[in-house]
Amino acid sequence: MEIERKFLIKELPDLGQYKYVEIEQGYLSTSPVVRIRRKNDAYILTYKGSGLMAREEIEAPLTKEAYEHLLEKIDGYPITKRRYLIPLDPYTIELDVFSGHMEGLVMAEVEFPSLEEANSFTPPEWFGEDVTGDRRYHNSNMIFGNPLS
């Protein structure tokens, strides 16, 4: 079960000091989500049940060959982004800087161990609008073009 909130970014912090991974992902199905993802040199199949803030998530490993095979079957376009991991005690901010057809979008996700913690979270100053409930900011709604443009 994954409990998370998503925010737009008002003002980017200095990112030079943080680790990042390069992510490429595509969707075989969007409801439920059946997603393939490359994270640097790791290849992962992900299933996500329905639900906006809390939903079941299953991950399983793929080989590079299986990933490339499945990449030919995805709906629409792949999504590419650089994900920075920024500690915000006791949480970790996942800051996604998109490239490709979503270039310009920067979004932060924070995962919580409970709905109570998610609801009582106070975002840092540099966070902007809370877009947790806005489907335009779901990666699965970006695959046929930029839903924000």
Add this chain to the structure above:
Amino acid sequence: MEIERKFLIKELPDLGQYKYVEIEQGYLSTSPVVRIRRKNDAYILTYKGSGLMAREEIEAPLTKEAYEHLLEKIDGYPITKRRYLIPLDPYTIELDVFSGHMEGLVMAEVEFPSLEEANSFTPPEWFGEDVTGDRRYHNSNMIFGNPLS
């Protein structure tokens, strides 16, 4: 973790008294296995890690719409079979009677709680050759044609 043995059938028992389900399935990937399956009116996504007799298996529900969407992405042909469930205390035999391009094949699978039980299993008289290790009898090797013909 699934531990099972597969057998050909020497002589079919009277099947009139047993329950069955109609199965249709297809493969998005065969190594690892990413499979979609319709079982009467249930739709399931299955992931299977590598390994012949014992391998990791994950199942997740699909909607009918997602199943039909993914069915357009499968490799090769779908596999169709009627699966009878035959009690053989303390086990249940899954007897698969294939149709479509695998018409004529009848195969039994028995699942075990441990490798020890799998290895000490005594097949009933009407079972034929043990084909557990024979890749031609993997459904995932039947999708581009009949590997037995």
